[in-house]
Amino acid sequence: MTFTNRICRTLHEEHDATIALMERLERLLARHRDGSPPGAGDPALARLLSDLVTGLSTEVARHFDFEEDHLFTMLGEIGEDGIGCHLRDEHLVIRPIGAKIVQLVREAQAQGFDQARWDEFRRLGLDLCDRLTAHAQKEESALLPLVEDNMDAETEARLYQDYVENA
């Protein structure tokens, strides 16, 4: 779906970026499906780990905050609070998984992946890939079209300024 509302366009781009990051994580986990941890010193792995920290601890956290503070409340005002509650519940489940992964990645960046750390990372990583990808896709089909149809131009301009221009 193509959006004209700039908030929708921005969130859509961020959903795409999140899904692409989860695909990279999924590919890493698939390469090690025998359970062996990746060796240190692989530049592609180092890049992915660094992108996971940035993506999860800043970009996804900021994106979730914005949706909760401005969009889910707006859904309530147009009688769609069921969707807002459901998406908020998913955030509540996803946030601690993301935080735990960021913690494991920071440890791995300092000390590498030992077997126990890798097993935990793999378990949480697969869970995060499933949940975050499905969540972003759900918002693409259930949240953004409602925002596109119901947000007035003044609110769009104000929120866009807050979220994008003053970032």
Ligand SMILES: [Fe+2]
């Ligand atoms: Fe969300």
Ligand SMILES: [Fe+2]
């Ligand atoms: Fe989202």
